[in-house]
Amino acid sequence: MTDLTKVKEWLKDADAVIVTAGNGMAKEEGLDILSEENFDDEYGKVADKYDVHTIGDALDKKFDTWDEQWAFWSQLVNEYSLEYEPSETMLALKELLKDKQYFIATSTFGHFFENAGFNEKRIFNAFGDWTRMQCSSGVNHGQKDDREVVKKYLEGKGEVPKCEDCNSPMELHMPLNANFFPDTDANTRFRWFLTGNEDKKVVVLELGVDETSPQLLDPMVKLVEQFPNWHYVAADLADNDLPDDIQKRSAGFATDSHDMMMKLTK
Template sequence: MIDWKPIAEKFKDADAILIGASNGLSITEGLNLFADNAAFERLFGDFKRKYGIGCILQGMMAGWPREEEKWAFWGRLIHHYCGQYRPTPVMKDLKAIVGEKDYFVVTSNGEGHFELCGFDPSKIYEIEGNWITMQCARPCHDTRYPSLELAEKLSDVEQGGHVPTELVPRCPKCGGPMDIHMGAGQRMISDVAAQVRFQNFLNTYHGEKLMVLELGIGWRNQLIKAPMMRLVAGEPNATYVTINLGEIYIADNIQEKSFGLDGRLDELLPALRAACEV
């Protein structure tokens, strides 16, 4: 039985909240990049049988024979998980927990759900890129372009796993192919501006009561979990709360200022929200 009172008190007392999120949050929302499940079969069964891809992640990293097929995949994926997305209860609970406090989000999830749920895009660092922007595949320059409207158009006209050649996006500078802005490609353009905003947030709340809330991140994660635990270790007034199903890891040097909650996000976040609202 979780004693929510001391955790809720830390949230109420916090000057700001730093949220770290990875695959566990996406899976809770119904998006599993790694699973050959019923949802994948419904959305991509034809691609699975034609190209042998066994999950969304394999499709994201596939070497497609033609751009028309690559963009048919991306159009379908982005339309379903971004264009048709509506804020889920778990994200509504998270927004309520943050309330009016200042916050920053660092996530390896690329589907853009934080922004689509109304979190301020200037307070989000998508560390491995996102699906709702695209870039030159080479890249010949470092500008990123919106892709959601294009994906909706491609989804409308796709037939048999192909989109019309004239709708395939081309780089406005060099005329070459475009890629979704994501970390699966080695040529992903770094979001330097988001990195700077994140560092400014950390500088602002250095020495203050910072709540670090980690959602659905496995113990081996070096992109978010390891740096956040180091941050907590170096911040005397920080508190660390990690929520994950079946796997809780907290470094020994921050045990005394941490709470590890083993369970489903869609069960524990509503309970945390309720405790914070008392």
Template sequence: MFLKMRITKSTEPYLDNIKKLKEKIETTDTIVIGAGAGLSTSAGFIYDGERFHKYFADFEEKYGFHDMYSGGFYPYKTLEEYWAYWSCYIAVNRYDDAPKPVYNELLKLVNDKDYFVITTNVDHCFQKAGFDKKRLFYTQGDYGLFQCSVPCHNKTYDNEEVIRNMMAQQRNMKVPTELLPKCPVCGKPMTMNLRSDNKFVEDKGWHTAAERYSNFLRSRQNGNILFLELGVGYNTPVIIKYPFWQMTAQNPRAVYVCLNLMDAAAPQEIARRSICIQGDIGKVLELL
């Protein structure tokens, strides 16, 4: 088990590390991308400041919160108010394109490679950018899916039409009651398919993607492989970060890469086969 006290940051110059990464990408056979919130942040999905005020100034004035995350946890008195907020949130963070072409640049970098993506992001940016959906595993859900809030069954439902209707028809920060999503099986309220507790629905698509990812790793576990970690923090390190470290340690032909704005580091056990670059991911991809 890796000990956090033994984690080290790269001391090599920024541009030297980028050059090393470029050479490694060009010569590697397989790339496993692990993406966290930092990648979407680099792509312009900012949840406070100017972007928050652009879409939620009226909500801020009425409810007193100052960023999109806080708005998601606000105790709205009615479902009409709740879905007025969430329909706007989903529309701008799931159905609108990312403000910056970071995901498109990433695809250009790996499109001719044998790649797979595992991500904790739920904004669907990979698929919108053109990544092969059969090479994507969204572990934590998708803003574009509803599920039963109970849940009474393990099935999810596309929500784009409902969300766009809510956006078009809401007035005074409330949606019409007839647009409130209800489970077609038990009639209870629907909710987003997001992993926040033990009610998260892992539907057929989720299990298919999980199996594809597992098979991809198993069939290439001893090969020339690059584990490319992008914007992953320590909120849920057991999903991407720790497994990437372990798989790199177990395979002498593997290389671990960590790109992160604030905390780019690797354990000493794999430091010689690691490339850590601290900086904006979008700018690094441009240089590559």
């Protein structure tokens, strides 16, 4: 049984909060990449032609043409990111962090935290961000915003975007193949934030991180083991999933991020 009063105290006293957010949080924001529900209804053409029945499978699939690919990607980016409305969980997180120093490390790629109004300089998208695009040549020619491309596709006037350096087609800034280059600037900002807070009172708040994004889990637990003023608070892990040596400084709610955030903010 998690001692809610204790966890609330940690958060109140914290100099900084580090949020890690994975699949569980993406689901809260409406994007469940592993779900077959509604996929065939909404994306029937793609489902039939490529025999894919989840967003995850469809993202992994190489389509016959770049134009088809961008038409499909545009639908996804529009539905989940351009038309995004923050969930109750997200609004609770905003309330919790409003007077705090924070950094958000996420594998959710749907631009949710930026859209919800968090500081873009305080977000590291470990698995990229599909509102941005990168060169498909395999050479790192940087990233660009793709939202205008998406809008053109939705108007039926879409054109495959090309790299300004080498004229290769652009693709979503996500680890869909070996060409993915993470956002090194954001990663560096995240590392500086971690280093700068080693001696401070920190809460690592884990919102639905599972085995699909291990880099947001074990390394963060290890940091909490290393720094005695840090705490680890997890939505979907239980107390006994966390290491013995941080039991007194950690709490596992064994639930989902919505339920945890409601408990923490009420």
